[in-house]
Structures are given as C-alpha cells and as structure tokens.
Amino acid sequence: MFIVAGAAAHSSFKKAQLLTRLSSISSVQSFDSQWVYLFDQALNEQQHQSALQLLNDGESFELRQSASDEIQILVTPRVGTISPWSSKATDIFKNCNTPVHRLERGLLFTLKGVTEITNEVKQVLHDRMTETVFAQIDDAKALFSETAPKPLNSIDILGQGKEALVKANNEFGFALSEQEIDYLTEAFIKLGRNPNDIELMMFAQANSEHCRHKIFGSEWTIDGEKQPLSLFQMIKNTYKESPTDVLSAYKDNASVIVGYDTMRFYPKADENGHFVYKYKSQAAHILMKVETHNHPTAISPFAGAATGSGGEIRDEGATGRGGKPKAGLTGFTVSNLNIPGFEQPWEENYGKPSRMASPLQIMIEGPLGGAAFNNEFGRPALNGYFRTFEQNVNGEVKGFHKPIMIAGGYGNIRPDHVEKDAIQPGDLLIVLGGPAMLIGLGGGAASSVDSGTMGESLDFASVQRENPEMERRCQEVIDTCWRLEDFNPIVSVHDVGAGGLSNAMPELVNDHELGAVLNLRKIPSLEPGMSPMEIWSNEAQERYVLAIRPESLEQFESICARERCPFAVLGEATEARHLTVEDPLFQNNAVDIPMQVMLGGTPRMQRSYETIERKGNEFDASKVDLKDAIFRVLKNPTVASKSFLITIGDRSITGMVARDQMVGRWQIPVADAAVTTTSLQGFTGEAMAMGERPPVALLNPAASARLAVAEAITNIACANIEQISDIKLSANWMAAAGQKGEDQALFEGVKAIGMEMCPALGIAIPVGKDSLS
Numbered sequence: 001m002f003i004v005a006g007a008a009a010h011s012s013f014k015k016a017q018l019l020t021r022l023s024s025i026s027s028v029q030s031f032d033s034q035w036v037y038l039f040d041q042a043l044n045e046q047q048h049q050s051a052l053q054l055l056n057d058g059e060s061f062e063l064r065q066s067a068s069d070e071i072q073i074l075v076t077p078r079v080g081t082i083s084p085w086s087s088k089a090t091d092i093f094k095n096c097n098t099p100v101h102r103l104e105r106g107l108l109f110t111l112k113g114v115t116e117i118t119n120e121v122k123q124v125l126h127d128r129m130t131e132t133v134f135a136q137i138d139d140a141k142a143l144f145s146e147t148a149p150k151p152l153n154s155i156d157i158l159g160q161g162k163e164a165l166v167k168a169n170n171e172f173g174f175a176l177s178e179q180e181i182d183y184l185t186e187a188f189i190k191l192g193r194n195p196n197d198i199e200l201m202m203f204a205q206a207n208s209e210h211c212r213h214k215i216f217g218s219e220w221t222i223d224g225e226k227q228p229l230s231l232f233q234m235i236k237n238t239y240k241e242s243p244t245d246v247l248s249a250y251k252d253n254a255s256v257i258v259g260y261d262t263m264r265f266y267p268k269a270d271e272n273g274h275f276v277y278k279y280k281s282q283a284a285h286i287l288m289k290v291e292t293h294n295h296p297t298a299i300s301p302f303a304g305a306a307t308g309s310g311g312e313i314r315d316e317g318a319t320g321r322g323g324k325p326k327a328g329l330t331g332f333t334v335s336n337l338n339i340p341g342f343e344q345p346w347e348e349n350y351g352k353p354s355r356m357a358s359p360l361q362i363m364i365e366g367p368l369g370g371a372a373f374n375n376e377f378g379r380p381a382l383n384g385y386f387r388t389f390e391q392n393v394n395g396e397v398k399g400f401h402k403p404i405m406i407a408g409g410y411g412n413i414r415p416d417h418v419e420k421d422a423i424q425p426g427d428l429l430i431v432l433g434g435p436a437m438l439i440g441l442g443g444g445a446a447s448s449v450d451s452g453t454m455g456e457s458l459d460f461a462s463v464q465r466e467n468p469e470m471e472r473r474c475q476e477v478i479d480t481c482w483r484l485e486d487f488n489p490i491v492s493v494h495d496v497g498a499g500g501l502s503n504a505m506p507e508l509v510n511d512h513e514l515g516a517v518l519n520l521r522k523i524p525s526l527e528p529g530m531s532p533m534e535i536w537s538n539e540a541q542e543r544y545v546l547a548i549r550p551e552s553l554e555q556f557e558s559i560c561a562r563e564r565c566p567f568a569v570l571g572e573a574t575e576a577r578h579l580t581v582e583d584p585l586f587q588n589n590a591v592d593i594p595m596q597v598m599l600g601g602t603p604r605m606q607r608s609y610e611t612i613e614r615k616g617n618e619f620d621a622s623k624v625d626l627k628d629a630i631f632r633v634l635k636n637p638t639v640a641s642k643s644f645l646i647t648i649g650d651r652s653i654t655g656m657v658a659r660d661q662m663v664g665r666w667q668i669p670v671a672d673a674a675v676t677t678t679s680l681q682g683f684t685g686e687a688m689a690m691g692e693r694p695p696v697a698l699l700n701p702a703a704s705a706r707l708a709v710a711e712a713i714t715n716i717a718c719a720n721i722e723q724i725s726d727i728k729l730s731a732n733w734m735a736a737a738g739q740k741g742e743d744q745a746l747f748e749g750v751k752a753i754g755m756e757m758c759p760a761l762g763i764a765i766p767v768g769k770d771s772l773s
Contacts, residue, residue, distance in 0.1 A: 001141045002042045004051050005063040006035030009107055018124070022111075025120045029113030034064050036074065036106040036137065040144040043100070050098035054089075063137075066110050073117055074134040075126045076106040080147045081437055082526035083130075084467045091564065104143050106134075127300075130439065130465050147529030152583070152590055153197040157188050165200075172197065174204035179603050187597045198502070198533040198581070198590050203598055205499025205537060206506060215737055215772050218605035220747060231747065234754030235731060239766055241759040242725055247285060247418050249766035253315040253495060254289035254323065254411075256418050257728050257766070260684040264412075266483055283415045284678050286686050287323045289315045290408030290730040292771045297405035299355060301362040305330065306369035306466035307541050308407040313377055314495035316409065317475050318544055321417040321490045322482040325475070326654060327676050328409035329383035330370040330645075331690060334359035335390035335399035337637065344635060350390070352401050359388065362403050369466070370407060371649035376468035377475070379409070380653040382660050382674030383688055386645055387638045389695050394615070398698060404734055404771075410686055412678070417482055420492040423512040423547045425575040427491060431501060432477060432560070432567045433543035434470040435524040441538050470542040473565040478544075480559045489552035489559075496543035502536045504545045505570070506579055510599050515578040518571035520590050532583055532590040547573065609743045616699045642669050658685055659719075672715040689715035694734070701745035702752035709753055709763075725762040730769070737772040746772070 010018065010033045022028040037055050052058055066072045077083035086104050093100045109125055111117070122133050134140050155168045162185045169176045176184070184203065188195045209215060213232065220227040229237075239249050248256035261283050267275040293308025309328060316325040336347040337360045352358060357365070363386070374381040384406070390399030481490045492511070496504040501523065509516045523535055530538070548556055553569070560567045579598065581591035633639055642661070646669050651660040659675035662668065673689035691711030697704035709729065716727060731753065735746045758765060 001138075001144065002039040003063065003137065004037040004039070004043075004048070004055060005061040006037055006056055006105075007059070007061060009033040009035050021124050022121060025124070026118060027113045028111050028121070031112065032064055032110045034061070034108045034110075036063070036108045038076070038104045038106055038140055038143065039100060040102045041100070047098055047100065050093070050096065051100075054092065054096065054098075064108060064110050067112075070110050070112045071114060071117065072108060072110050072135075072137075073122075073125070074106045074108050074137050074140055075131050076134065076140055076143055077104055077132070078130055079132050079142050079145075080527055080529045081130070082435075084434065084470065084526075087435070087526065088469075102144065104140075106137075106140060108137070127303075127465075147527075149529055149585060150531035150534070152532045152586060152588065154194045155197065155200060157185055157194050158192075159194075161185065165195075168197070168200060172201060172204075174200055175208060176200075176204055180207065183602055187601075191593075191597075196532075196590060198531075198536050199593055199598075201533050201537045202499070202502035202506070202591065205503045206599060207602055208498065209772060211498055211503055213770055214605045215607065215746075216733075216770050218607045221606070221608035222744075222747070223611055227747075229755075231750045231754075234750050235765050235768065237754050238729075238758040239764045242762045242764040244725060244764075246728065246764050246766045248287075248320070249764070252319050252420070254287040254319040255728070255730075255767035256285050256287045256319065256413060259283060259285040259412060259686070260678045260682075262679040262684060263681045265680050266479070268483060279681065284412040285415055285418060286410055287316055287319045287413050288408075288410040288688075288728065288730060289319075289767055290329075290406060290732055291315065291769050292732055292734070293405045293407055294402055294734070294771050295773075297362060297366050298357060298402045301357050301365035302369035302372075303465050304369065305366040305405050305407070306373040306468075308405050309370045309373040309381075310377070310466055310468060310471055310541055311495065311497050312407040312409060313373075313379065313471065313475075314497070314542075314544065316411040317478050318493045318495040319418075320413055320420055321488055322478040322493060323411050323413040323417070324479060324482070325377075325379055325409060325411040326656070326686075327383075327411075327674060327688070328374045328379050328381045328407070329674070329688060329690065330367065330374075330381055330408075331385040331404070331406035331692070332363060332366060333387045333389065333400045333404035333692070333694060334362050335401050335403075336388055337363065345632065347390075348392070350397050350399070356401055359401070359403070366403070366405060367645050368648060370405075373466055373468045375649050375653065377472050378653055380651045380657055380660070381649050382651060382657060382676070383690060384642075384645065384661075385690050385692055386642055387692065387694070388636070389638075391695075391698075393698055404694075406690075406732065408688075408730065410688060414482055414485070416486070417488065420511070423492050423509060423514060423573050424549075425514060425573055426550065427547045427573045428550055428553060428569050429505065429508065429516055429518065429571050429573060430546050430548060430556075430567055430569055431496070431505075431523060431543055432546060432565065433474045433496070434467055434540055434566065435526040436500075436530065436535050436538050437465075437526050437540040438530055438534050438538055439465050439540050441534060465541065467542050470565075473563050474542060474544055476563040477559055477565045477567075480563070481556075489548045489556045491547040491549065493544055493546040496539075496541075496545060498539065500537045500539045501543075501545065501570075504543075506595065506598060508545050508547060509573050509579075510577075510595055512573070513577065515574040515576050515580075515595055516571055517574055517580045518582065520581050520583045521585055522568050522570045524566055524568050532581075532586070536581065536590065607743055609747075611744060612741055614699055614741070655680060656685075659687075672718045675719055687716055687719035687721070689719075691715060697745055697749065701749040705749035705752045706757050709757055713761075713763075725764075727763050728767075729758070729763060729765045730767045731765045732768055733770045733772070735772050 216231040245258040263279040267277045291312040296304030313325045577595040583590045646661045656677045675687045677685040691708040693707040735742045
C-alpha cells in the first residue's frame with residue numbers, strides 16, 4: 001500500500017461544529033483532520049507527481065503524527081467495497097494518462113483529550129453503513145483484499161413447511177404478511193422446489209406496501225357494511241370527473257399535464273457531429289411528482305432526505321421515454337424540537353426510539369441533505385414547508401418521531417415521449433448508472449412495517465446513500481436521448497428505487513406482459529463479496545432500468561461514453577412471462593419464477609373499522625394572555641421564519657426561476673408559490689404551491705384534508721392561473737395504519753377530497769403517494 005498525505009479535511013467552521021458534538025459525549029478537547037490517499041500499489045515518480053497535482057493541487061503534505069496525549073483513527077470506505085469516490089478518481093487518473101489500479105480516500109482524525117475511542121465518538125466520526133474505522137493506518141491494507149462472493153441460500157419449505165418461511169421472514173426482514181407466507185408456501189410447493197433467498201427478497205420488495213400500495217387498493221368494511229370503492233378508486237374519481245389537460249395519470253413514475261408551446265434551448269448535433277446549442281420550437285408538457293422518504297430520514301436524516309430528493313428526480317427523468325426535471329420542493333414535519341437552552345412552554349420531552357434521530361437532528365441534517373442533492377444535481381428547490389407538532393391527546397402522545405419528509409417537483413417532457421413504447425421480445429434490458437453496493441437492502445419492506453418491529457441493524461441497512469453527480473450523468477444520457485426526438489433510442493424507462501433491480505427490472509417487462517432472461521454477473525458491482533440476493537435487491541442509488549431495440553445499442557453506447565455514464569446490458573425481454581436470472585459464477589439460476597407468482601395472485605387486502613367519535617377539549621380563551629400567545633405563535637417553527645431552510649441552497653439554477661421563496665428588497669421568505677418559466681424565451685411557465693394541516697386531523701380528518709387542499713389553492717392563486725381546473729394536485733397521505741382511529745381518519749380524509757371537494761371544484765389528482773406505517 002502506498003500513502004499520499006493530503007490537506008486538512010475540515011474548515012474551521014466544520015471543525016467547530018464537530019468539536020461541539022464530540023465534547024458533548026466525550027472529553028475530546030481538540031482534533032485535527034487530514035485527507036489520506038491510499039493506493040494499492042507503489043507509485044513511480046511520474047505517478048507520484050501526477051497524484052500530487054490531481055489530489056493536492058501540486059502541494060506536498062506531511063502525514064500528521066500523533067503526540068503522547070493524542071490518539072488517531074483512520075476512517076475509510078467500508079472494507080469489501082469500492083467507493084464511488086474511488087471509481088471517479090481512478091477514471092480521472094486514467095483520463096490524465098496516469099493509470100493506477102485502485103486508490104481510496106481516508107480521513108485521519110487526531111484527537112486530544114481522550115485515551116480511547118468510544119463507540120459514541122465513532123458514531124459521530126463515521127457512517128457505519130458505508131465506512132470503516134481503523135486504529136492504525138497500516139490496517140487499511142484490508143481495503144484492497146479480495147472478498148469471496150457469498151453463495152445463494154435456499155429456504156427449505158419442502159422439508160420444514162411454512163415454519164421455514166416464517167423464520168426467514170423474521171431473519172431477513174421481508175415484512176411478509178401471514179397471507180403472503182401462506183401464498184408463497186403453496187406456490188413453491190406447486191412448483192416442486194424450495195425458494196431461494198433472492199426470490200423471497202424480490203417478492204417482499206415488489207409486493208411491499210411501499211411499492212404496491214395495498215392499503216389504498218384494499219376492500220373496506222365500515223361498521224359491518226362493505227364499501228363500494230377503494231381509497232385509490234376515490235382518488236381516481238377526481239380524474240374521472242375532471243380529465244381535462246391530464247395526459248398521463250396513475251400509470252407512470254410521474255403524472256403529465258398539458259404545457260405550453262415554447263422555444264426549448266438545448267444542444268443538437270450538426271452535420272459534423274458537433275453539439276451546438278439552438279432553440280427548438282416544441283410543446284413542453286409538465287410532469288409532476290411528490291414523494292415521501294420518511295423512514296430513511298428518521299434513521300439517517302442527511303442521507304434519507306438526500307436520497308428522497310434523488311428518487312423523486314429520477315421519477316421525473318424516468319417518465320414516458322425520458323423527461324427533464326426542472327424545479328423541486330422539500331418539506332418536513334417533526335415532533336417538538338426541544339432545542340437545548342431554548343425549550344418552549346408547549347414542549348415536553350417524551351423521549352424517542354433509540355434507533356431514530358431526534359427531531360432537532362432531523363431538522364439540522366435533513367434539509368441540508370435535500371438541498372445538497374438538488375443543487376449538486378443541478379435543480380433549484382423553490383418550495384416547501386416545515387411543521388413541528390407533538391401533543392398529549394386524551395392520554396396518548398401524538399407526534400412525528402417518524403418524520404414526514406416530502407420531496408417533490410416538476411419538469412418538462414416532449415409530447416411524443418409522454419407514453420412509453422411497447423417493449424418487444426428480444427429488446428435489450430439495460431441498467432444505467434452507478435454500481436451495486438450493499439446499501440439500502442430491504443428498504444421497500446423496511447418502510448412498510450411499523451417502526452421498531454425490526455432489528456436496529458435491519459433498520460439502518462435499509463437507508464440508502466446518495467451520489468448526485470452520478471445521477472446527473474444518467475440524466476444527461478436521458479436528455480441526449482429525448483433530444484434525438486423521433487430517433488430516441490429509449491423504448492421504456494423506470495428508475496431504480498425501493499427493492500433495487502429486483503423490483504425495477506420485473507416491473508419494466510411486466511408492464512408489457514413479458515418476461516426476461518438476465519445475467520446476474522453483468523450487474524456492475526463495487527462489492528465482490530455480495531451474495532446473489534444482495535446484488536439483486538440492494539438499493540444503491542442513481543440507477544435506471546430501460547429497454548432499447550438491439551439495433552440502437554451502438555448509438556446508446558456512444559451516448560453513455562460521451563457522458564462517462566456506466567451501463568450494462570443484463571439480458572433481454574422474452575415472450576414467455578417467466579423471470580430467469582442466471583448466475584454463471586455459481587452455475588445456477590438464482591431466480592427462476594413465473595411472473596404471475598411474483599406479481600400476481602396475492603390476496604387483496606381486507607380492512608375494516610368501527611366508527612369512533614373524536615372528542616376535543618373546549619377552548620377557553622379567558623386564560624390566555626394575548627401578548628404571551630402572540631409570542632408563542634411567532635416562535636412556533638410552523639409560523640417562524642424559514643430562511644434557514646432556504647438560504648442553504650442556490651435558488652437560481654437553470655436561469656428559469658421567476659419566483660423563489662424570498663420576496664422584496666429585504667428578501668423575506670413569504671412567497672406563497674414558486675414560479676418558473678417554460679423556457680429561456682417567452683412569458684409562460686409553471687407554478688407550484690403546498691398545503692398541509694395534520695394537527696386538525698386529530699379532531700376532524702375530513703376537515704384536515706379539505707384545509708390542505710384549500711391552502712394549496714389559495715397559495716398558488718398568486719400565480720396567473722386562468723381557471724381553477726388548470727390546477728392539478730398531488731395528494732400525499734400519511735397515517736399510522738392499523739392504530740386506533742387511524743384507518744377511519746384515512747378513509748374519511750380521502751373520501752372528503754376524492755368524492756366531494758375536488759370533483760366539486762373541477763380539480764384532478766393525477767398523482768400522489770401514501771406512507772401508511
């Protein structure tokens with residue numbers, strides 16, 4: 001191993017922040033941090049000089065040595081992985097005619113005032129999901145050791161019956177219901193073989209509440225009376241009643257509504273193959289999506305919020321045959337902050353689950369994650385909200401220890417790319433973007449069960465990590481494809497989110513009633529030691545799956561090469577509706593299952609409740625001191641200034657922002673809506689606003705839903721909207737489904753706007769999201 005010492009890793013501001021956290025949990029008095037670059041082979045003089053130029057701007061630094069009253073640790077990427085930084089740096093060295101086999105970057109901490117590094121200190125200094133802590137620098141040689149791939153595991157249903165599946169369900173966190181366990185046991189007995197762990201994980205992800213929205217599609221019985229409509233059917237009723245200007249609803253990664261004819265500005269290749277920016281006259285329809293990323297943000301706020309924004313951006317890009325994200329929003333609802341030294345009279349510290357971040361930590365780190373991903377991808381975040389709420393209601397504490405993290409936005413899409421083309425047997429199936437890593441395993445299932453019912457390690461393992469630069473490369477490939485207009489090589493595209501490839505790839509072909517034959521070892525991977533299940537189901541971010549015709553491969557390959565965006569052809573679509581994932585390394589079929597078993601035939605969920613009456617307390621104004629009340633309201637985070645959530649990001653990206661959050665000469669954050677222009681020319685555009693009112697749901701869930709819609713409408717009314725039916729909504733639903741009164745609240749809220757308010761106003765809800773655990 002060859003070591004090149006780097007510069008100081010933290011600014012004085014960051015050091016002060018980190019020291020405050022360290023000194024609150026240990027006796028650390030001060031610390032230094034330094035980048036350390038590790039090469040798996042010795043460098044010759046020319047390579048060494050190039051390394052100094054590329055890594056240190058030509059400077060040479062000494063490796064920090066520890067004094068007698070100091071202790072050192074080295075934080076590196078997790079052993080057994082090749083970090084995204086390593087991949088990029090290795091490529092850069094190669095492109096600069098200085099090829100190296102592999103290098104990694106570590107962070108050397110020198111701490112004064114402690115004699116040992118406790119687990120609490122380690123938690124502050126590293127991310128245990130993606131990093132390793134070494135006591136000695138030489139120990140980092142382990143980074144370059146080869147790890148043998150883990151084998152496939154089989155669950156012995158034929159020998160042990162249903163109990164084997166119950167045990168695996170608990171061990172792996174599949175979150176399978178009793179009905180699904182019975183269904184799978186029967187299905188594999190009929191197939192005459194035992195299921196592999198990879199197949200069960202795939203089924204769990206593809207059929208999780210997160211991915212299949214089973215509660216919204218369930219049959220309801222209220223007070224013993226069967227209801228004629230599901231929740232989803234009630235939401236779809238708004239589109240049925242008001243379909244005007246809705247081009248795509250409920251069937252793609254984002255909805256699409258009619259936009260304006262405009263002059264879009266983008267590069268096109270001339271007759272010499274040179275790309276030249278020009279204006280192009282075409283319609284720019286509007287795609288819109290709002291997601292939630294609550295569970296990951298509760299466990300790891302920065303990464304959870306960042307990947308929430310990243311996932312929503314991918315949904316926009318993966319709409320139709322390729323869309324262009326334009327502007328985003330983020331929103332947060334948490335329990336009381338309990339800021340040390342600034343506790344408020346209404347706040348009471350009821351404690352929190354140990355595996356979850358505190359509300360204050362979520363609001364310090366989460367918004368930074370969302371803002372960082374949006375900006376680093378190249379998209380402004382122009383809208384949002386922030387609410388805190390936690391209260392003892394009739395002896396039961398209601399709050400948001402599991403936060404709401406909203407990530408949304410809109411973009412544009414060409415009219416002829418709104419609909420996906422039909423995938424045909426023989427079409428190539430491709431994964432585009434970053435490599436597989438053991439990150440976010442089981443996220444779809446993890447977010448679909450009650451928080452705390454799984455082990456802490458499974459909770460943490462379900463959180464993804466972000467790489468916005470890689471996502472931008474993917475988007476540039478998609479942009480180049482849609483700019484080819486009629487010659488767009490993309491037939492169909494989906495983003496890779498919950499469940500990883502195990503959910504995205506079957507979904508891609510199942511939409512067209514096809515199957516697939518795929519090669520597991522063609523999946524780009526940075527962890528040689530992963531098992532087949534981990535390769536197939538991990539949720540490493542910034543990936544898309546898409547289908548192209550075989551004759552388009554050379555063209556697509558050249559586009560990816562130009563953007564330096566990795567891709568791999570995993571296999572092809574088949575007429576037979578059967579999914580086969582071959583593993584040439586272990587010479588077996590890791591997955592060998594009919595599509596019908598995996599994605600069809602599971603029993604429809606049944607839900608029922610007995611209506612309960614909600615009672616509130618009478619409001620007694622006689623005991624309220626007006627001055628005190630005014631100051632309390634102004635200090636409440638829901639009302640107070642949101643500048644700290646806004647100034648953390650660049651709001652001018654794209655050059656098409658007409659109205660951001662800050663208003664007037666003194667830049668006060670009071671804008672009701674965000675407005676962007678359709679293009680760099682003209683006077684048309686798009687607007688978005690938000691509405692939310694969760695505390696009201698404790699008294700009247702239907703009123704809460706109506707108020708949220710009303711607030712969104714009155715907020716967006718500041719924009720030049722010709723008629724109210726031009727407004728389209730994304731409805732996002734959060735509830736602790738199954739808890740007392742929660743199913744009733746959800747049903748009443750959906751009915752209030754799906755069957756009553758929105759149809760009466762002529763407003764459609766073509767898109768939305770539910771988070772019901």
